[in-house]
Amino acid sequence: MNNAIEKVVEILRERGYRVTAPRISVLAELLRVKQPQTISDLAQKVDADEASVYRTVRVLEEEGFVESIRLPQRSTTYAFADSHHHHLVCNKCERVVHIPCNEHGLKTPRHPDFKEVCSHEVMFYGRCKSCA
Numbered sequence: 001m002n003n004a005i006e007k008v009v010e011i012l013r014e015r016g017y018r019v020t021a022p023r024i025s026v027l028a029e030l031l032r033v034k035q036p037q038t039i040s041d042l043a044q045k046v047d048a049d050e051a052s053v054y055r056t057v058r059v060l061e062e063e064g065f066v067e068s069i070r071l072p073q074r075s076t077t078y079a080f081a082d083s084h085h086h087h088l089v090c091n092k093c094e095r096v097v098h099i100p101c102n103e104h105g106l107k108t109p110r111h112p113d114f115k116e117v118c119s120h121e122v123m124f125y126g127r128c129k130s131c132a
Contacts, residue, residue: 004031004080008065017059022048026056027065027080036069036077036096069096072125086122092131099124 005027009019017023025046030037039057043050057078060066067081071094085098101122108117 002028002031004082008060012059012063015063017063020056022046022052023056023059026053027060030060030066030078030080036071036079038075038077040075042078071096086124088124088126090128090131091125092127095128095130097128 005024008027009024012019012023025048026042029042029045037045039050039054042057043053046053048056057066061068061078065081066078069077069079069087071077071089072091074094077096079096084101086101088097088099089095110117
């Protein structure tokens with residue numbers, strides 16, 4: 001196992017989760033691929049059915065190891081969440097690239113109906129060089 005997988009496995013065990021072969025293979029696949037994957041994509045690449053992959057992804061997302069990325073013309077996709085960043089999505093081929101988040105340059109919004117802002121999500125859309 002690589003270091004990232006070992007670290008996630010250790011944290012999951014500490015938090016009381018069972019670390020099963022499907023969980024390890026889904027995590028390994030998300031670390032291996034460059035583009036976000038749908039549940040169906042992942043199920044085809046690992047030795048698990050879609051229901052098992054879905055449950056695994058949900059646990060990993062709840063624990064902060066996986067992020068969901070909603071693309072306009074596809075099902076929700078998932079990627080390993082290694083740091084906070086934003087996404088730039090090609091409107092034609094739906095290629096996704098990560099854009100570093102400069103949190104220091106953001107002004108946290110305030111609203112009288114909210115006590116605090118816990119997180120944010122930003123998506124940028126355009127055309128990649130291949131599709132332009």
